Amino acid sequence: MKIVVVGATGTIGSALVYALQNDHEVIAVGNSRGDYQVDMTSEDSIRELMGSLGHFDSLAVTAGNVAFNSLQAMTSAEWQKGVDSKLMGQINLVRYALKALNENGSITLTSGIIAREPIPKGISACTVNGAVNHFVKAASLEMPRGIRINCVSPTVLKESSATYGDFFPGFIPVPASTVAQAYKKSIMGIQNGRIFEVD
Template sequence: MKVVVIGATGIIGRAIVSELSPRHEIIEVGKSRSVLSVDVLDAASVQRLFAKIGTFDAVVTAVGNVHFGPLATMTPDEFRIGLNDKLMGQINVVLAARDLIADGGSFTLTSGILSDEPIRAGASASTVNAAIDGFVRGAAIELPRGMRINSVSPTVLAESWETYGPYFRGFEPVPAKRVALAYSRSVEGAGTGQVYRVW
């Protein structure tokens, strides 16, 4: 298969590429540090990307920023960061690619554990992750031509523990290599409308 990995330069993205590249042709896409780049917040940029790529069989998105901070002081603009970036950024990819992906192609989005296990200062992230999982379930029953769509919901990464550990007391971090297996399951499996949790 030809698999487009958006966010290929990040921690999870590199692990996905490592997992899938022995079996598939991988098109690596980053925001700025790759041969191919895209701004997922800009629908026109996403459309230009897929026009350049041509035919493909699967798209994986491992991108998206959210704002962490106390709800008591959060502004609407801060809350919108995740809605515009992590949520709409990934939805922009699906909307741009749906008419170009091969019959039976698959989409794999990235949500996260906070949709099920909220933490302090994580109300925005919980909202965004839950919305991504909801989009996947809703889109799965409407996508034509045998297309599939799933999300991967990882817990905090072992590689990011030094930065995010204080937010996740009592959580067990997982290595990116293990998270990448869930993306393999989505891309190479048969499921659709699924949330693959890696906790």
């Protein structure tokens, strides 16, 4: 399969590339690194990326940022960051990928555990991750040409514990290699409209 991974140079993305690269043609897309670069907050950049990739069988997005702050302190710009990046960035990648995906292809997006387990300063992550999950459920009912769409919703990663661990007291981190298997399930399986929770 020809599989495009947007966010391939990150913690989850690099584990996914590692899990796929022996058996598939993997196109690694990053923001500043990778085989190709994209800014997922820019529709023009996404259009340009999709124009250069040709046709492919699967898109996995392991990228998307949100701001962390309390409800009362969160600014409009911080709210907009999550909307432009993790929400509309992933939605726009889906919209443009649909034109490039082969028949019976698949799309896998990323949300996160904060959608179901809010944490302090995680109000935007909770809101945006929930929206991504609901987008996937609705979009799965409109996928053309046998294309499927799922989402992976991981807990905090072991590899990210040093950075984010203090925000997740009592959460049990999982290795990126385990999270990568959920993307594999989505890409190689038959499920559609599923949110694969990994925790």
